[in-house]
Amino acid sequence: MAEVAQMLRELGYKGPLCCEKELERSAKLGAASQHFTALCAWLVSELKVVSSMVENISPTEGPEDAETFQLEMSGVVNELHCPYTALTTGDVTCRLTNLDNCLQLLVFLSTELQAARIISNRKVPVIGSEKGNTEAIQELKWVGATLGIQEYLLGVPVAEYMRILQNKIAEITAALPDSSWSSPLLKTELQPSQWEKLADLHCQLLGEYECRMRMLVTRFDVTVQSFYWSERAKELGAAMKEVFWPLRQSLKTESDINMAHLLAAREEDSRILHTCSAVFRQNTQSSINKVLMTGNVPDRGGRPNEIEPPMPTWTKRKEGGGGQQWWGKRNKRRKK
Structure with missing residues (x-):
């Protein structure tokens, strides 16, 4: 009895029959006990979750439903190919009326549930299947x-x-x-705790990258909007948007770098090269860089004293105040 109760607790059952005395009392009543039938219904429902079981049972509402419950349980044990003859032969309405048969049924259903859960956990996703779409x-x-x-x-x-x-x-x-090809950048085997710390660091770097990228993209949008202020831009606004918008859509604030890139990184990825070095410029130089501007650099202007129209001048306030503002003169002293 203690072993059956322990098995039920290990399976996750938290009902009243976890207690050995209650389990023995309900098992003696068998199909006439509501607690016993509810326990059997729970075991069958858990089996249906992890297997392709078809048959089903319902808990009883009283002793009058005992025969119906035993008929339903007969279909369950037949589908599971139960090896115990006491549960598969004889009068169907008399199989679950004694303690031994009821305990045998609970042990059978519990072991079937344990085996079904083990098999379900060992199943691996298949490439190309709907369940493996992760x-x-x-x-x-x-x-x-x-x-x-x-x-x-x-x-x-x-x-x-x-x-x-x-x-x-x-x-x-x-x-x-x-x-x-060179050696991998990561040569040591990391422990699970180190992988967790590395994942946390990766999340922090992703957040910082997104913050910086949003700032740059916002500054870029503001700069482009300033070009639309001129009179000529109003005429060529549609053409400017045609050229600008595909480039703008390609700018993403989220990073695509993940842990797989760390595993695939090689030793040369950690080398820092100066962007102005001759070796680096061989790959980055273009025909635009070779254009030399001759003469004086055009003046961009922007000095306040050269802005037209001229800045407004401030005039001295007239004596006498605002005329009808009597409330401001009540507390003033008269000059002698």
Whole structure:
């Protein structure tokens, strides 16, 4: 009795039959006990969650529903191929009327639930299935498309698909010369706690990047809007928007860098190059940089004393005040 109660508690049952005395009392009554039938209904409902079970039972509302409950339970044990003859043979309406048969039923349903949960947890998502439509699965699909993995391989489990990817990557890297790729930047194996700290740091950097990017994009929008103030811009406003808007849509404030980029980073990614160095300028220079402006640089203006129309001049306030503002003269002393 204690083992059955312990098994029920381990399965997550929190009803009144967790107590050994209540469990024994309800098991003696069998199908006539509402608590016993409610426990059996809970076990069957949990089985339906983790398996493809079809049959179902309902808890009773009194002893008068005992026969109906036993008929429903007969369909459940037959579907589960119960090996206990005491629960599958004999009169259906008399199977759950004694303590031994009821405890045997609870043990059978509990062990079936344990096995179904273990099998459900061991199931792995399949590449290309609806259940495997997660971010990680999508990343694996993109890797496979980049490596030229055939589409018929998208129906295999993730573990097998990972082995196929590993073999394909090893085949490609073996054909490359040693000088074409360097060692990975991350050479140590991180512990789970270190990965959690790294993930927190990554989230902080993403937030800082988004904040800075929003500021730059806002400044960019304000600068572009200032060009629309001129008279010529009013005529060419549609053409300017045609050129500007596709470029503006390409500016995203969110970063696409994730933990996978860290694992894929190589040693040369950590080298800092000066943007003005000759080696770096070989890849960044363009024909615009070679244009040399001759003569004096045009004056951009903007001095306040040269703005037209001229600044307004302030005149001295007239003596005598505002004329009819008598409230301001009540407390003034008369001059002698």
